[in-house]
Amino acid sequence: xxxxxxxxxxxxxxxxxxLRSGLTxxxxxxxxxxxxxxLSIISGLNDYVMNKVINLNPDVLVFTRYGIIRNRMEFVMAxxxxxxxxxxxxxxxxxxxxxxxxxxxxxxxxxxxxGPRKLADVPVMGYxxxxxxxxxxxxxxGRFFTPPEEQHAAAVVIIGYDVKDQLFPTIDPIGRTLYxxxxxxxxxxxxxxxxKVLGENRDKVMIVPLTFLQKVMTSDDGIAIMVRPVRGxxxxxxxxxxxxxxxxxxxxxxxxxxxxxxxVGAEAIQSLWRSISAGAFAVMVLISxxxxxxxGIVIANIMFVSVVExxxxxxxxxxxxxxxxxxxxxxxxxxSLLATLGGAGGVLGGTLVAVAVSQLFxxxxxxxxxxxxxxxxxxxxxxxxxxxxxxxxxxxxxxxLRHE
Amino acid sequence: MTRSAWAAFQRGFxxxxxxxxxxxxxxxxxxxxxxxxxxxxxxxxxAMVAIVTxxxxxxxxxLQAFGAxxxxxxxxxxxxxxxxxxxxxxxxxxxxTVDDAEALRQAxxxxxxxxxxxxxDAVIHIKNGNREANSPYVLGADEFxxxxxxxxxxxxRFFTAAEVEHSALVVVLGSEVQQAIFxxxxxIGKDITVEGLRYRVVGVLERKGEQFGYxxxxxxxxxxxSFARQFDFQMRRDGVSLNxxxxxTEDLDRVIEKTIAIMRARRRVPFNKPNDFAVATxxxxxxxxxxxxxxxxxxMVFIALISLLIGGVGVMNIxxxxxxxxxxxxxxxxxxxxxxRDVIGQFLTEAxxxxxxxxxLGVLLGLLISATVKATxxxxxxxxxxxxxxxxxxxxxxxxxxxxxxxxVKASRLDPIEALRWE
Numbered sequence: 001x002x003x004x005x006x007x008x009x010x011x012x013x014x015x016x017x018x019l020r021s022g023l024t025x026x027x028x029x030x031x032x033x034x035x036x037x038x039l040s041i042i043s044g045l046n047d048y049v050m051n052k053v054i055n056l057n058p059d060v061l062v063f064t065r066y067g068i069i070r071n072r073m074e075f076v077m078a079x080x081x082x083x084x085x086x087x088x089x090x091x092x093x094x095x096x097x098x099x100x101x102x103x104x105x106x107x108x109x110x111x112x113x114x115g116p117r118k119l120a121d122v123p124v125m126g127y128x129x130x131x132x133x134x135x136x137x138x139x140x141x142g143r144f145f146t147p148p149e150e151q152h153a154a155a156v157v158i159i160g161y162d163v164k165d166q167l168f169p170t171i172d173p174i175g176r177t178l179y180x181x182x183x184x185x186x187x188x189x190x191x192x193x194x195x196k197v198l199g200e201n202r203d204k205v206m207i208v209p210l211t212f213l214q215k216v217m218t219s220d221d222g223i224a225i226m227v228r229p230v231r232g233x234x235x236x237x238x239x240x241x242x243x244x245x246x247x248x249x250x251x252x253x254x255x256x257x258x259x260x261x262x263x264v265g266a267e268a269i270q271s272l273w274r275s276i277s278a279g280a281f282a283v284m285v286l287i288s289x290x291x292x293x294x295x296g297i298v299i300a301n302i303m304f305v306s307v308v309e310x311x312x313x314x315x316x317x318x319x320x321x322x323x324x325x326x327x328x329x330x331x332x333x334x335x336s337l338l339a340t341l342g343g344a345g346g347v348l349g350g351t352l353v354a355v356a357v358s359q360l361f362x363x364x365x366x367x368x369x370x371x372x373x374x375x376x377x378x379x380x381x382x383x384x385x386x387x388x389x390x391x392x393x394x395x396x397x398x399x400x401l402r403h404e
Numbered sequence: 405m406t407r408s409a410w411a412a413f414q415r416g417f418x419x420x421x422x423x424x425x426x427x428x429x430x431x432x433x434x435x436x437x438x439x440x441x442x443x444x445x446x447x448x449x450x451a452m453v454a455i456v457t458x459x460x461x462x463x464x465x466x467l468q469a470f471g472a473x474x475x476x477x478x479x480x481x482x483x484x485x486x487x488x489x490x491x492x493x494x495x496x497x498x499x500x501t502v503d504d505a506e507a508l509r510q511a512x513x514x515x516x517x518x519x520x521x522x523x524x525d526a527v528i529h530i531k532n533g534n535r536e537a538n539s540p541y542v543l544g545a546d547e548f549x550x551x552x553x554x555x556x557x558x559x560x561r562f563f564t565a566a567e568v569e570h571s572a573l574v575v576v577l578g579s580e581v582q583q584a585i586f587x588x589x590x591x592i593g594k595d596i597t598v599e600g601l602r603y604r605v606v607g608v609l610e611r612k613g614e615q616f617g618y619x620x621x622x623x624x625x626x627x628x629x630s631f632a633r634q635f636d637f638q639m640r641r642d643g644v645s646l647n648x649x650x651x652x653t654e655d656l657d658r659v660i661e662k663t664i665a666i667m668r669a670r671r672r673v674p675f676n677k678p679n680d681f682a683v684a685t686x687x688x689x690x691x692x693x694x695x696x697x698x699x700x701x702x703x704m705v706f707i708a709l710i711s712l713l714i715g716g717v718g719v720m721n722i723x724x725x726x727x728x729x730x731x732x733x734x735x736x737x738x739x740x741x742x743x744x745r746d747v748i749g750q751f752l753t754e755a756x757x758x759x760x761x762x763x764x765l766g767v768l769l770g771l772l773i774s775a776t777v778k779a780t781x782x783x784x785x786x787x788x789x790x791x792x793x794x795x796x797x798x799x800x801x802x803x804x805x806x807x808x809x810x811x812x813v814k815a816s817r818l819d820p821i822e823a824l825r826w827e
Contacts, residue, residue: 023721027714034710072618076527076539111492121491280700284707290448291711294441298718301437305725 006326010334013306024302025342028377031295032346033353034288036365036373040354042281044363049273050266052197058266059233060134061240063088063247064224067262068272081260082251083222086214089128092225092246098239100230103128104210105135106223112206114167114178122163124180124206126213126223134226137207142174142189145209153211158189160205180206183216236265292376295342296384303335303388307395314392315400324393331389332382339381340374347373420753427726427754428761435758438722442762442803443769445712446796450770450788452708455777456701458786460694466615467689471554473656474686475663477646481682497680499643502628504670505546511666514651515659518552519628519644520545523635530624532585532596540581540622542598544631544639550609552647560592560607563627567606571629575603579611580621598624601634660685715762716803723755723811734815735823744816751815755808756801763800767793 014021056062066078086104093102106126112119129150131137137144137158145156157178164173173187185208194202210223227243229235244259251260307314314327347370357363428435480494505519521544530537543549546568550557558579567574575596582591591605603626612620632639650659664683673680727734734747771793774786 019724020721023717023724027717027721030710030714030717034707038707072524072541073539076525079525080527120493284704287448287452287704287707288710290444290708291714294444294711294714294718297437297441297444298714298721301434301441301718302721302725304433304437305722 006330006333007337009330010337013310013334014338017306020302021338024299024338025345027295027298028292028339028342028380029345029349031288031292031380032343032373032377033349034291034346035285035376036347036350036369037353037357037363038284038288039369039372040350040365041357041361041363042284043366043369044354044358044361046273046277047364048362050270056264056266056269057134057136057228059236060226060228060266061236061243062224062226062264063243064262064264065222067264068268070272078262083220084225084247084261085222086210088247088250089223089225091250092227092243095246096227096239096242098230098235098242099227101130101133101228103131103134103226104223105131105226106210106213106219108213108217108219110180110206110217112163112167112178112180114176117167119163119166119204122204122206124208124213124217126210127207128210131226134228138192139189140192141172142187144189150209150211153215154209155183155185155212156188156209157185158191158207159187160191160203161193162201162203163206164190180208181216185212236267240265289376292380296339296380299335299339299381299384300388303331303385304391306334307331307388307392310392311395311400311403314395315397315403318395318397319401327395328389328393331392332385335385335388336378336381339384340378342381343374343377346377417749417753420749421757423750424754424757428757431726434722434725438718438758439762439765441715441718442712442759442800443715443766445708445715446763446766446800447769447773448708448711449705449799450767450792450796451773451777452704453792454770454774454786454788455784456704457789457792458774458778458784460697460701461787462783462785463693464690467686467693469554469612469615470686471552471647471649472686473650473653474552474554475648475656475660476684477648477663477667478682478684479643479645481684493680498671499640500646500681502546502644504667505644505646507670508646508648508663508666512648512659512662514655515663516548516551516649516651518546518548518647520549520552520647521628521631521635521639521642521644523631523638528599530581530585530596530598532591532594535585535587537581537584537624538622540578540624542631542635543623543625544628544635544644545625546628549625549647551649554649555612556610558608558610559590560605562607568627568629571627571633573601573603573630574606574627576607576609576625577605578609578621578623578625580619581624582608598626599634603630656685712799712803716759716807719755719759719804720807720811722758723751723808724814726754727751727811727815730815731818731823731826734818735820735826738818738820739824747816748812751812752805752808755811756804759800759804759807760797763797763803766800767796770796 063084065081065083066075069075069078089102089104092099096102105128108124108126109121110124112122127135127137129145129147132144139158140161142158144158145154148154149156157180159167159173159178167173167178168176168187173190176187177184178187179185189207191203191205191207196202225243227239229239231238240263244263247261248259253260317327350369350373351365354363354365477500479497479500480490500519502519505517508515508517522541523543524541527539528542530540545552545563547563547565549555550562557576560576562576563572563574566572575598577586577591577596585591585596586594586605591608594605595602596605597603609621609625626634628644648659648663650656660683664679667681668679671680737747737750771788774788777784778786
């Protein structure tokens with residue numbers, strides 16, 4: 001029998017029992033919907049962590065005193081290391097051949113004054129002038145500082161949105177002066193509103209030239225050197241080795257000793273995040289998969305009913321020359337068609353759920369999830385249809401014809 | 405349901421159940437598949453609840469290992485999340501002192517007050533001859549430490565009041581340190597060095613086991629004065645923290661209140677300002693922990709419930725088929741005097757029977773999975789809360805009622821004459 005013929009027979013059978021087919025569809029729809037929305041929410045959450053929380057370009061490597069600290073032992077050992085200093089930065093800048101850009105940052109916390117207004121506990125980021133090529137820094141107004149300003153430790157600052165709201169609520173902040181530790185700083189830029197990330201307010205921040213920060217505040221922990229390879233992602237290993245060699249030789253580290261500094265790349269952070277979250281996520285996907293299994297059971301049940309009800313029809317078909325294979329195919333096609341339709345509905349529903357959720361929570365539907373939803377639904381239908389189809393094909397034609 | 409309907413329901417209940425069981429048994433394949441749908445749903449929910457409960461119990465047990473009604477006073481709250489120094493207000497706070505502990509002790513004879521100070525930030529060299537412990541941390545404490553932090557002494561004794569008073573050079577070892585530097589011999593009475601200074605071992609603490617990725621057994625405890633002599637920079641930086649345990653549990657709330665009042669007075673906090681110190685109780689930590697994990701566990705149980713919903717859809721579907729196939733039977737029943745509500749009762753009972761059998765099997769399977777996990781994964785001491793099998797059964801019954809209602813009503817609405825004529 002031709003496939004198109006089988007197809008129209010199946011569709012007809014489904015249309016004949018609208019309520020029943022509808023309910024069976026509903027089972028698959030809910031199942032696929034759950035799978036698709038769970039996948040979207042998980043992937044949205046992952047992307048959120050990667051892009052917002054970590055905020056590190058995938059082709060940038062960071063060298064710091066501490067690196068990633070996971071327990072007290074690592075912390076205690078890292079405390080013995082020397083901080084990464086401006087001199088290290090100078091050497092890396094001068095010597096690293098595979099680095100397209102070398103920058104650095106340092107973080108401090110300070111109280112800011114402007115006239116009678118004051119804001120406490122503002123993170124002050126000291127950046128090199130080229131940091132905008134290494135990190136994502138978006139300015140709403142004004143400009144970033146220039147290499148000469150960095151070189152001369154110019155007293156200029158780029159402020160976050162909350163600092164503007166607190167210190168310059170009604171006026172344009174560009175060109176105004178604010179005070180940190182008694183030093184006057186001229187505002188040259190205003191950062192775009194960033195919002196909160198995991199409860200941390202990213203708008204309460206000031207950016208100053210690294211050299212200025214080091215002039216007015218000292219730190220035990222030193223700076224973080226950031227490098228981007230000339231060859232992009234492909235050059236990560238090569239560049240990492242080159243900078244490691246430089247820093248090790250600066251510290252006169254014996255060749256068998258571990259690095260006396262930490263290296264952080266987007267990849268390392270990602271794998272850390274995965275190791276934390278993968279278990280819970282796997283369980284969620286698994287549980288949502290179970291609802292699809294139940295949907296499959298519902299399909300199998302209804303297909304069995306359908307086979308019994310259409311015994312006479314099957315007998316007739318066999319009498320007219322349909323082979324076992326044809327009967328089998330007919331019921332398999334019917335069940336997988338049912339499931340695929342359900343899958344399509346589920347993908348649609350899941351997308352709607354994901355869109356609704358994304359108003360409050362990061363969630364994103366990817367094309368792959370649509371495919372996963374459809375394919376698993378079809379597979380569910382095929383597997384669920386196997387036993388009923390085999391049962392139908394096994395019916396003895398004469399008995400079947402006699403069946404009322 | 406009106407009263408008469410309820411009476412009729414009761415009257416017909418036993419026969420309904422008998423009919424329902426007959427109908428269920430007659431269509432074995434169909435019924436078992438329908439039941440299977442419910443079983444999978446209920447099992448998933450039960451297993452999830454068991455695992456989540458086990459996980460929670462594990463953490464709560466860890467939190468309570470240091471005393472279920474311990475009140476901890478610190479300079480500032482433990483901070484989670486991104487680092488950086490504490491905000492300015494907190495940095496300006498005064499240290500808590502040993503004198504604070506003494507004052508609390510004087511004012512509250514009904515509680516045990518212990519002060520302690522820890523040094524965690526560096527490698528501490530603790531040696532017995534050439535054996536060295538694997539970077540333990542050092543605590544300074546007074547003689548009330550075992551009560552204050554719910555520690556038992558495994559061997560020997562803890563410091564006496566006199567030893568603390570005179571800053572004696574004695575030390576109590578954590579069990580992990582003892583294993584590292586006295587693997588075979590009895591450590592009591594032997595000398596060890598802590599950062600080069602000689603101390604005599606007087607006792608060993610009982611083992612508590614690893615918690616949250618760190619080991620509370622990998623430490624040594626010195627008398628407060630000895631600690632202050634050797635690690636004075638640490639004392640000056642962070643001061644001490646206080647552990648307060650009421651002698652009778654029912655005093656807990658009163659002791660918390662009194663402690664806060666005394667500390668505020670001692671630190672001269674104006675009445676209209678918040679506390680300039682942090683008070684933590686195990687209850688608080690547990691509720692903090694619940695707030696963090698609650699969302700995830702809620703989502704998991706919710707997703708598990710969805711499979712039960714689909715199982716319910718399966719019940720409804722099969723009941724509809726059943727109603728269609730038994731149209732003639734319904735016609736005959738109506739013809740010999742069955743009322744609409746009798747028909748409703750019959751089909752509703754059938755649906756509920758299906759889903760309840762599924763629920764019961766699901767509960768059993770859930771218990772089985774929970775027991776298996778408990779036996780194979782020691783980190784997950786799964787536990788079935790007493791309400792969970794009950795809720796599993798009730799919810800599956802509810803699913804049967806909810807999804808059986810429409811088919812039952814549909815059956816009752818059939819025109820008796822039409823139904824009789826149906827082939």
